[in-house]
Amino acid sequence: MSRALAELRHYPSALAGLGIIVLLVLMSIYAVLAIPYREAIRLWRGGETLWLDTPRNALPIWMTLFRPDLPRTIVVGSRGALRQEEDLGGGVRQVTLTLAFDYPYSQVPDELGLFLETEAVQRLPHAVLFWRPPDGSEIQLNEFTVDPHEVYRISADARLQRDLGGPPEAVLFTDAQNPSRVLRGRHQLIIKAFLFEKTSDMRARLVVYGKAHGLAGTDHLRRDLMIPLLWGAPIAMAFGLLAAVGSTLSTLIIAAVGVWYGRWVDGGIQRITEVNLILPGLPILILIGTLYSRSIWVILGVVILLGIFGAGIKTYRALFLQVKEAPYIEAARAYGAGSLRAVFTYMIPRAVPVLIPQFVTLIPTFVFLEASLAVLGLGDPVLPTWGKVIEDAYSKGALFSGHYYWVLEPAALLMLSGLGFTMLGFALDRIFNPRLREI
Amino acid sequence: MAEALPLITRKSRAAPSTLLRVVAYSATRLGALFLTVVVGIYLTILIANMGGYVDVIKRAEIREQVGISVSFDPVMQRLPPEERQKRIAELVALEEQNLGLDRPFLARTVVYLRDAIQLRLGFAERMTSDTGSRLVRNVILDRLPPTLLLFVSAQILLFFASVFFALALSRRYGSFLDQAVIALAPTSAPPAWFYGIFLILIFAALLRILPFGGMVQAPPPESAVRYALSVLRHMILPMLALFMTTIFLAIYSWRTFFLIFSSEDYVEVAKAKGLTSRAIERRYILRPTLPTIITSFALTLIGAWTGAIILETVFNWPGLGRALFQAIGLYDTPVIVGSTIIYAYLLAVTVFVLDIVYALIDPRVKVGQEGRG
Numbered sequence: 016m017s018r019a020l021a022e023l024r025h026y027p028s029a030l031a032g033l034g035i036i037v038l039l040v041l042m043s044i045y046a047v048l049a050i051p052y053r054e055a056i057r058l059w060r061g062g063e064t065l066w067l068d069t070p071r072n073a074l075p076i077w078m079t080l081f082r083p084d085l086p087r088t089i090v091v092g093s094r095g096a097l098r099q100e101e102d103l104g105g106g107v108r109q110v111t112l113t114l115a116f117d118y119p120y121s122q123v124p125d126e127l128g129l130f131l132e133t134e135a136v137q138r139l140p141h142a143v144l145f146w147r148p149p150d151g152s153e154i155q156l157n158e159f160t161v162d163p164h165e166v167y168r169i170s171a172d173a174r175l176q177r178d179l180g181g182p183p184e185a186v187l188f189t190d191a192q193n194p195s196r197v198l199r200g201r202h203q204l205i206i207k208a209f210l211f212e213k214t215s216d217m218r219a220r221l222v223v224y225g226k227a228h229g230l231a232g233t234d235h236l237r238r239d240l241m242i243p244l245l246w247g248a249p250i251a252m253a254f255g256l257l258a259a260v261g262s263t264l265s266t267l268i269i270a271a272v273g274v275w276y277g278r279w280v281d282g283g284i285q286r287i288t289e290v291n292l293i294l295p296g297l298p299i300l301i302l303i304g305t306l307y308s309r310s311i312w313v314i315l316g317v318v319i320l321l322g323i324f325g326a327g328i329k330t331y332r333a334l335f336l337q338v339k340e341a342p343y344i345e346a347a348r349a350y351g352a353g354s355l356r357a358v359f360t361y362m363i364p365r366a367v368p369v370l371i372p373q374f375v376t377l378i379p380t381f382v383f384l385e386a387s388l389a390v391l392g393l394g395d396p397v398l399p400t401w402g403k404v405i406e407d408a409y410s411k412g413a414l415f416s417g418h419y420y421w422v423l424e425p426a427a428l429l430m431l432s433g434l435g436f437t438m439l440g441f442a443l444d445r446i447f448n449p450r451l452r453e454i
Numbered sequence: 455m456a457e458a459l460p461l462i463t464r465k466s467r468a469a470p471s472t473l474l475r476v477v478a479y480s481a482t483r484l485g486a487l488f489l490t491v492v493v494g495i496y497l498t499i500l501i502a503n504m505g506g507y508v509d510v511i512k513r514a515e516i517r518e519q520v521g522i523s524v525s526f527d528p529v530m531q532r533l534p535p536e537e538r539q540k541r542i543a544e545l546v547a548l549e550e551q552n553l554g555l556d557r558p559f560l561a562r563t564v565v566y567l568r569d570a571i572q573l574r575l576g577f578a579e580r581m582t583s584d585t586g587s588r589l590v591r592n593v594i595l596d597r598l599p600p601t602l603l604l605f606v607s608a609q610i611l612l613f614f615a616s617v618f619f620a621l622a623l624s625r626r627y628g629s630f631l632d633q634a635v636i637a638l639a640p641t642s643a644p645p646a647w648f649y650g651i652f653l654i655l656i657f658a659a660l661l662r663i664l665p666f667g668g669m670v671q672a673p674p675p676e677s678a679v680r681y682a683l684s685v686l687r688h689m690i691l692p693m694l695a696l697f698m699t700t701i702f703l704a705i706y707s708w709r710t711f712f713l714i715f716s717s718e719d720y721v722e723v724a725k726a727k728g729l730t731s732r733a734i735e736r737r738y739i740l741r742p743t744l745p746t747i748i749t750s751f752a753l754t755l756i757g758a759w760t761g762a763i764i765l766e767t768v769f770n771w772p773g774l775g776r777a778l779f780q781a782i783g784l785y786d787t788p789v790i791v792g793s794t795i796i797y798a799y800l801l802a803v804t805v806f807v808l809d810i811v812y813a814l815i816d817p818r819v820k821v822g823q824e825g826r827g
Contacts, residue, residue: 028637289486290493293805295797297760298778299501302794305782306507326753379643387645387764391779405651409768414651414659415666422651433643441640 029442035435043249066237070224127169149200243399262322270331304393368447376440401425575792601773620708642703667770
């Protein structure tokens with residue numbers, strides 16, 4: 016065993032595979048420690064209120080290395096902003112909030128959003144909004160009665176869009192004479208609020224959404240893709256590993272038992288294997304996913320059940336038939352070793368060299384199976400996984416609309432884990448099976 | 455036992471017995487496979503009916519049929535509506551009793567098994583076939599030809615390409631090409647749909663030279679030749695995806711296999727006799743390894759059938775897999791259960807066809823020494 020491990024050093028592909036696996040394991044540990052399970056679920060399934068400040072379908076931040084002009088998100092709060100108060104008499108106060116920010120980018124932002132928090136007992140405040148671009152002009156945006164938690168999506172205001180003659184974020188950030196020139200410099204949003212009560216107050220937050228966010232970008236629900244990409248690693252590893260352990264170990268034991276007892280036990284096992292071979296695995300998983308449960312653990316259980324009588328039984332059977340005739344088994348019988356002892360301590364260990372490479376190469380099969388189910392829309396309903404990201408991206412037409420990062424990031428991680436395990440598995444196969452090594 | 459026979463009887467029987475043995479072998483295999491299919495379908499039905507879903511399908515089917523027969527019955531048409539509803543309810547109850555829907559779970563599943571084997575799969579809830587039929591059988595069987603077209607042609611091409619490549623590589627192993635194939639073998643870990651996404655990204659989204667998906671362009675061309683060309687153009691990317699996911703591993707494993715066999719003593723003898731390398735390959739390497747190659751080909755084909763579900767979805771290919779995907783989206787249980795059964799049949803047919811090929815190739819079957827079990 017240790018000799019085999021030492022020999023791994025001579026296979027560069029094995030070392031690369033091992034490196035990838037170590038990386039994925041480290042990533043899994045980091046994910047579980049940095050974002051606890053509950054927190055990850057909350058962030059992934061919590062809805063859009065958790066992700067107010069992140070842009071929709073933003074590129075990963077490292078894309079700014081190639082495209083330095085990609086705008087980043089700018090958030091301006093009313094806390095440090097210029098605030099003027101004027102008593103208009105009759106209990107009415109006018110509060111003017113000036114939210115100012117410097118816009119250094121040569122592309123218009125992705126979107127504009129304004130979040131207003133007000134406190135009022137009976138009469139809600141009224142607000143009038145003006146935009147002052149760096150060129151000194153002033154544009155009135157809208158006026159409305161402000162709800163306690165008002166969300167005014169400036170970009171989605173259809174009337175404003177009609178009045179301005181274009182998408183607000185484009186018109187407000189470009190030169191009126193030359194629409195291709197982006198107005199860099201100090202932009203100001205002026206909120207004139209009329210407060211009708213003494214205790215009334217208003218806070219504002221302007222979000223100028225950029226086109227790049229986080230290490231992985233965001234999806235259509237503004238969620239940071241870092242969460243599913245990080246959390247996908249432990250889930251994929253756990254699913255792949257458990258499914259591979261469950262199916263290979265049970266297959267091995269059943270093959271050994273069948274060969275040991277022979278006759279009808281062996282025959283029965285062979286027949287069950289043949290039935291299992293024509294059982295359509297993926298359609299059955301789909302059946303179970305649609306009709307009963309999509310929980311990853313139920314699916315895992317079914318995957319293992321379907322894998323018990325897999326094609327591996329035939330390979331192991333051929334091997335065990337030889338082992339059974341070996342002199343040391345005869346010796347064991349002669350000194351009176353029981354069947355259980357013979358199967359578990361003398362036969363099964365002989366299959367380990369065949370088992371280990373197969374086991375390692377099986378893991379990515381299950382990782383991809385989980386992703387496949389997710390792509391079909393049958394992924395776990397709560398867990399953030401790589402497959403779910405691909406499904407979201409695919410169903411939202413990411414490839415048509417050019418959001419390539421959305422598909423490529425989870426795909427790259429899947430590909431890495433696939434390559435890592437198979438490269439290691441193939442090298443192990445050559446080490447453990449000397450017949451392959453000579454060639 | 456063959457040695458015990460007198461020489462003359464062996465000779466006189468030789469010609470017909472080969473055919474007979476192949477037929478007998480095929481017949482026993484067919485019988486065994488049919489039993490396997492029955493068990494497989496029974497398991498599928500058991501799984502589906504654990505939540506009573508097949509019961510629901512059957513009840514809907516009965517109501518549909520009673521409704522149709524009533525609407526064509528002039529006597530029933532003349533009855534007042536309440537009376538007619540009562541008659542329909544009675545008929546439905548009678549039919550349900552006939553089918554055994556009131557019997558216990560296990561007895562019911564046996565009835566369903568009989569129906570499923572005859573492909574009486576009930577009515578789809580939301581999907582229809584291209585001809586507008588709502589019979590699940592038609593919905594599914596309409597979609598079968600595109601799937602067969604794509605997968606059978608891809609698999610046959612793959613088979614020949616990889617065997618020939620593998621033979622060529624085994625002739626000069628250790629060469630750069632050989633090393634490259636070994637290094638590329640792990641690329642077979644991802645399934646075909648995974649490569650499909652990349653291919654769409656490159657050839658459809660970025661380069662815009664091949665279609666994103668579908669089977670023919672819209673609107674379909676009038677002339678048959680142009681129609682076929684359009685289908686071929688749409689087949690390139692899915693076939694390429696299928697190739698990428700299997701080709702290197704197949705070449706690698708078969709090359710290794712051929713190499714092991716080419717170090718056998720009888721190959722050395724053949725070389726010493728001065729036979730050409732082509733003759734050695736054909737008679738002494740390819741011939742004894744073919745049964746194993748066929749078996750592994752069968753396994754990949756089986757894998758490909760079920761993998762088709764997602765590949766077809768990714769490429770919008772109007773086949774069986776996409777029908778199943780649509781059924782999931784529409785929650786059309788009869789179609790989902792029906793597709794699973796059709797897949798079981800498809801896998802069995804695959805195994806059977808390859809079994810016959812196996813029987814034709816494997817000398818042990820011809821000579822009558824096949825190991826039972």
